[in-house]
Amino acid sequence: GTVQFKDGSGTLGSPVVVVDGKASMMHEFGSVGTHDITAVYSGASGFLTSTSVVQTISVTAPAAEDQETSITVSAPASATKGAKVDLAAAVVPTLNGGTVQFMDGATPIGGPVAVVNGKATLSHAFTEVGDRRITAVFSGTDGYLGSETQAGVTVKVTAEPGTGAPTGSLGDLGAIFGS
Structure with missing residues (x-):
């Protein structure tokens, strides 16, 4: 028979063939947190189907190696x-x-x-x-x-631009007031 590993209700990979009474697979979790893992046996001639008890796995983020910047x-x-x-x-x-x-x-x-x-x-x-x-x-x-x-x-x-009086002539301002 085969074993289908599950994470909650979702499947992990494809069913794995049972060899010498054992089935195993490598899996890399894509998220941190707790994962409830079960193994569901398909059964075979003379053997009934069965499901394992839940094994809870706590997945944490890997320790970051110091990267150069x-x-x-x-x-x-x-x-x-x-x-x-x-x-x-x-x-x-x-x-x-x-x-x-x-x-x-x-x-x-x-x-x-x-x-x-x-x-x-x-x-x-x-x-x-x-x-x-x-x-x-x-x-x-x-x-x-x-x-x-x-x-x-x-x-x-x-330096800051000068703030003194402007240079040049202002002309004759007397003409604007008349004589």
């Missing part, structure tokens, strides 16, 4: 001192979790930013003029190792 940073090529620009980082593989710390050289910029859908963005206003070397460091998260940018980006920060 990589991170790239992007920023505008130029910025004005005091004006906010967006600094962005992309973590590969795309994941939710962990944080990104943006860096200006060796100096942290703001606080850590949460990674959502593989991305972290920080709005930042530079306080110093000159070339700023921006990098990012990913903290890592469950199952994923941290990483840092191999190559950062340079943002050229320029």
Whole structure:
């Protein structure tokens, strides 16, 4: 005869031929949780059909092995001192979790930013003029190792535009009031 393994009312694979009084099969569960497993014997000449008692199996998610990650940073090529620009980082593989710390050289910029859908963005206003070397460091998260940018980006920060009086002549304002 054969044995049909079942998970609740659903079947697992095809019926398995009984050899030397035993039937077995390999199965990989597709969902976590408890699974009520039974074995239903088809019967054979001189043997009646039968069903085993329920065996409950608790299936858990496998422990994640720490996977390597990589991170790239992007920023505008130029910025004005005091004006906010967006600094962005992309973590590969795309994941939710962990944080990104943006860096200006060796100096942290703001606080850590949460990674959502593989991305972290920080709005930042530079306080110093000159070339700023921006990098990012990913903290890592469950199952994923941290990483840092191999190559950062340079943002050229320029001074704020002047706010003094406009240059040039205003003309003769006396004519508008008459004499």
